[in-house]
Amino acid sequence: MKGLLPIAIVVVVLASVPLIVHSNVVLNFLVVTLLIALAGQGWNILGGYGGQYSFGHAAFFGTGAYVTGVLQVRFGVNAWVGFAAGIAGAAAVGAFIGGLVFRARLRGSYFALVTLAFAEVLRIVASVAPITGAGVGTLIKLDLHARSFQFESRAVFYWVILALVAVSLVIAEMLERSRFGAWLIAVRENEYAAMALGVDVSLVKLGAMVLSAAITGAAGCFYAQYFLFIDAGIAYGTWISIEALLTPIIGGVGTVFGPLLGALVVKAFGESAKLITGDAPGLDLIAYGSALVLVIAFAPRGVIGAVADARNWVIRRSMAVRSLPREASRG
Amino acid sequence: MAEPLLSVERVSHSFGGLLAVNGASLSAPAGRITGLIGPNGAGKTTLFAIICGFLKPCEGAIYYGGKDITGEPPHRLARHGIARTFQIVQAFGGLSVRENIVVGAYLRHPARGAALTAADKIGCEVGLGEMLDQPATTLTVAGSKRLELARALATEPKLLLLDEVLAGLNPSEIRDFLPVIRGLCDRGITIIMIEHVMQAVMSLAERVSVLAEGRIIAAGSPAQVAADPAVVEAYLGHGAAAKLEATHGH
Numbered sequence: 001m002k003g004l005l006p007i008a009i010v011v012v013v014l015a016s017v018p019l020i021v022h023s024n025v026v027l028n029f030l031v032v033t034l035l036i037a038l039a040g041q042g043w044n045i046l047g048g049y050g051g052q053y054s055f056g057h058a059a060f061f062g063t064g065a066y067v068t069g070v071l072q073v074r075f076g077v078n079a080w081v082g083f084a085a086g087i088a089g090a091a092a093v094g095a096f097i098g099g100l101v102f103r104a105r106l107r108g109s110y111f112a113l114v115t116l117a118f119a120e121v122l123r124i125v126a127s128v129a130p131i132t133g134a135g136v137g138t139l140i141k142l143d144l145h146a147r148s149f150q151f152e153s154r155a156v157f158y159w160v161i162l163a164l165v166a167v168s169l170v171i172a173e174m175l176e177r178s179r180f181g182a183w184l185i186a187v188r189e190n191e192y193a194a195m196a197l198g199v200d201v202s203l204v205k206l207g208a209m210v211l212s213a214a215i216t217g218a219a220g221c222f223y224a225q226y227f228l229f230i231d232a233g234i235a236y237g238t239w240i241s242i243e244a245l246l247t248p249i250i251g252g253v254g255t256v257f258g259p260l261l262g263a264l265v266v267k268a269f270g271e272s273a274k275l276i277t278g279d280a281p282g283l284d285l286i287a288y289g290s291a292l293v294l295v296i297a298f299a300p301r302g303v304i305g306a307v308a309d310a311r312n313w314v315i316r317r318s319m320a321v322r323s324l325p326r327e328a329s330r331g
Numbered sequence: 332m333a334e335p336l337l338s339v340e341r342v343s344h345s346f347g348g349l350l351a352v353n354g355a356s357l358s359a360p361a362g363r364i365t366g367l368i369g370p371n372g373a374g375k376t377t378l379f380a381i382i383c384g385f386l387k388p389c390e391g392a393i394y395y396g397g398k399d400i401t402g403e404p405p406h407r408l409a410r411h412g413i414a415r416t417f418q419i420v421q422a423f424g425g426l427s428v429r430e431n432i433v434v435g436a437y438l439r440h441p442a443r444g445a446a447l448t449a450a451d452k453i454g455c456e457v458g459l460g461e462m463l464d465q466p467a468t469t470l471t472v473a474g475s476k477r478l479e480l481a482r483a484l485a486t487e488p489k490l491l492l493l494d495e496v497l498a499g500l501n502p503s504e505i506r507d508f509l510p511v512i513r514g515l516c517d518r519g520i521t522i523i524m525i526e527h528v529m530q531a532v533m534s535l536a537e538r539v540s541v542l543a544e545g546r547i548i549a550a551g552s553p554a555q556v557a558a559d560p561a562v563v564e565a566y567l568g569h570g571a572a573a574k575l576e577a578t579h580g581h
Contacts, residue, residue, distance in 0.1 A: 002396070179437040186434040189423035196383065196417070198486055200411030200439040 003173045010257070011166045027154040031226065032265040033220050034161040038261030039240060040247030041168040042216030042235075047245060048254035049175060049209040051188030057244040057276075059122050060090040060099065060213040062235030064220030066124075069138040070131060079140075080151035083221045083297050090217020091210050098209030102202045107191075116241065123236030140224060141290035142317030150224045159204030161222055165260065168215050171254040176210075184208050185254070216244060250295050252304025261303050336521045337382070337413075340391070342391030344374075344381055345547075351377040353545035354391070357523075359490065362452040364512070364522045366536030368529075370566055373542040375525045376418055381491050382523075383415045384408045395490065409438060414488035416479040418495045418525070429454060429463040431478055435485030446542040450485055457481045457511055473504040480511070491515065493524040497531050505531060533557070543567065551570055 002101055018027060047053045060116075068086035071077035077085070085228050097118050107113055126132045133139075143214050144152045151157050175181035181205045186194040220240075220318075248254075251262025270288055277283035299306035333406040335358035344352045352374040360363045367375050380386040382393060392401045406551040414435075423431050432450035453461050457477045462470065469479060476496050483491060493512070497505050505528060511533060516522055526532045530559060532539060533553045540550040544564035549556050556562055560572035567575075 116544040177443055179441050179443070182430070182434050182446075183439055184425055185426065186429075190421050191424055192385070193417065193421035193423065193482070194387070194434065195422075196407050196415050197407060197435040197482060199403075199434070200406045 001175065002169065007169045007173060007256070010260070011162065011169070012164055015159060018158055024154055024262075027158050029267065029271065031154065031158050031161055033263045034158070034165050035161070035222055035226070035248055036169055036243050036258075036267065037263035038161065038165050039216045039219035039244040040251075040263055041165070041172060042212045042214070042219065043101035043177065044212075044248040044253065044255075044259045045172065045207045045215060046205075047227075048248050048258065049172075049181060049188065050212075052208070053101075053112050053203060054115040054212075054241075055244065055245065056097075056241055057216045057325045058215040058236045058238060058241040058320035059093055059115070059119040059125075061244070062119070062122060062126065062237075063093045063218035064217030064228075065124060065230045065235040066091040066132055066138065066220075066223040068221040068224040069140050072140055073133075073138055074131065078147070079225060082148075083149060083218075083225065086224070087214050087217050089218040090220065091214040092255070094210045094213025095197035095206065096217045098206045099214075100152060102205045105202075110152070110278070116238075119236055119238070119241055123232050127232035131264065132232065135231070136263040137229060137234075138224075140228040142228060152230075155282055157226055160227075164222060168218075169256055169260070171211070171215070174330045177283065180207060182203065187295040189257070246292070248302070250292070250302050252302035255302075258302055258304055264285055265303060334361055335359055336396060337380070337523070338394045339382060340392050340394070342378070342381055342388045342393065344377055344386055345390050346366075350545055352381065352388075353395075355542060355545065355547050356391075357540050357547065359398055359521050360538070361521050362516070362519050362540070364524060364536045366517050366538060366539035367525045367542060368527070368530040368532055368556075369542035373565075374545040375542050376494055378542065379415060379523075379525065380496050382439050382492060383413060384504055403454075404464050411484050412487070412489035413492070414483035414486045414490070415492040416476075416483050416494055418498070420472075420475040420479055422470075422475055422478055424468050426467055427463065428459055428465055428470065428478055431467050432459075432481045434461075435482040438486045439510075445481055448460075450481075453481050453485050456514075458507070459485070472499045473501075473508075476500065476508070477511075484515070490518060490521045490523070493522060493526075495525055495527060497526055497528045509535065 006091040010148035017030065019028065042060065043054060043057050048129065060107065064086040072079055073086055074223050097115065128134055144150045183194065183199045186197065187201050187204050188201055195201055213228040220235065226276065247262035248259040249262065249264055250266055251260065252258030258322060269291055270284065272289035273284035340356050341354045342352055343350065355378055357367065369375055381388045384576040385405050387402045392399055395411065395413065423434065425580065429450055432454050433446050436446040436449040439465050449465060454460055457480050459474065459477050459481060462474060467478060497508060500508060509531060512522065524536065536553055537551050537581055538551065539556045539577060541548050541556055541562050548561045548565055549559045563572040563575060
């Protein structure tokens with residue numbers, strides 16, 4: 001499949017970074033960036049391709065993180081098993097929320113608000129329930145062995161998250177080329193027309209929600225293993241809901257590489273804003289916010305959309321110039 | 332007369348206090364074109380929406396191929412072979428013409444390759460062959476009407492409901508479009524068409540039903556219906572038939 005070639009190239013290039021750069025700061029930055037890219041790709045499946053803008057992807061991220069953490073800490077489950085269970089748990093939460101919300105036919109801002117509410121409910125429950133460690137959080141025991149999904153070298157962690165991102169890119173690419181993907185995009189574009197063409201709108205949305213939740217959940221699982229600590233504010237906090245939707249929107253919503261590109265841009269911008277503004281509290285956030293406003297105002301389809309528009313403009317111009325003499329002779 | 336593929340029996344639907352369709356019955360003989368005409372606001376589009384499952388009738392029943400399909404959701408009806416076009420074109424704006432048609436084609440062809448082949452073939456059939464790669468939003472009115480038709484056809488329907496596919500077209504575009512519709516009928520697709528372009532209904536439809544204020548007030552061959560005083564009055568107002576008669580008499 002020719003669509004897989006760009007993914008292979010990007011992954012190989014990214015995979016070679018730790019061979020050249022050994023700085024832990026840089027690797028840490030890249031790991032977090034890829035983590036956000038993965039969470040964003042999850043959001044992109046539902047929001048980008050399906051047009052259902054969720055404000056509550058923290059529900060899936062947090063479930064992934066907590067299931068991974070709690071299974072290890074409280075039940076002594078192997079970390080890898082916990083990781084898989086985390087993804088399954090997030091998918092189950094996605095199925096539950098999706099089942100309720102889509103059955104109630106909530107769309108647009110109502111959908112966004114209800115997903116936000118679900119994430120908040122989970123955050124509050126996690127901050128009081130004993131099993132999650134309540135306010136203290138869950139601390140995963142340090143055990144730097146591959147069997148515990150912990151690695152001494154940051155490079156290995158980096159390759160693991162890169163592999164997860166690679167899988168998510170392939171999923172997005174396959175989605176674009178599948179019947180399910182075509183139906184999902186049709187639902188985004190026009191639900192009534194999709195229905196008339198035989199698309200079971202609720203089922204398609206639900207499928208997208210489950211897939212989306214599983215991918216964002218995987219990011220949560222990885223977060224727990226990487227930082228070895230989670231609490232309600234981290235796992236179910238609004239920060240991740242916002243990061244998960246910002247990255248695809250900035251990179252290019254409904255595109256394979258949008259979330260990855262968006263995560264790189266957002267994280268690089270956030271870090272440089274911090275560097276430039278120094279220690280002045282909040283200034284970096286102002287810079288961050290202004291950049292967002294600019295992207296949404298001038299490049300609503302994100303970086304990828306802006307690049308595509310520019311390319312189309314050049315093509316159209318060159319075509320217009322070429323067709324001019326013909327038009328003249330016809331007249 | 333051929334066995335009806337679809338029969339609508341005494342169907343009613345109201346929006347709040349407004350009775351939009353009031354005990355309307357309609358049947359579509361298999362392999363024929365049936366016209367549905369009536370003044371603006373008569374309830375034609377509402378009746379279509381009921382047949383296609385977008386609205387549930389408050390009363391009455393709909394039989395398709397002898398089976399009761401009342402209240403089934405639109406996507407399941409599409410699987411059974413009922414397709415419709417929308418009066419107000421509902422293109423997938425962000426997609427190309429081909430991608431629009433493929434969405435319909437996927438219903439019968441789950442594999443991408445087969446769906447694309449089917450979509451291209453149908454695109455060419457309805458005369459969009461050269462525009463397949465264009466964004467759907469760049470089509471003219473006539474082009475988008477063809478796209479509506481192509482998408483519906485891509486689901487390989489047995490019954491096709493056309494809601495004013497000719498509205499907004501100029502006479503030469505209509506002339507180009509008529510053979511396309513007739514061709515569908517020749518392929519064995521049963522068609523019900525809502526149409527305001529009378530010349531088209533008269534030349535295409537074998538039978539015409541007239542809907543006014545939610546009721547079927549006449550049904551028969553186009554000529555019969557056109558001569559029916561009740562139909563003339565529904566369109567031109569009370570007493571119009573008598574006046575016409577009088578003028579013709581002189």
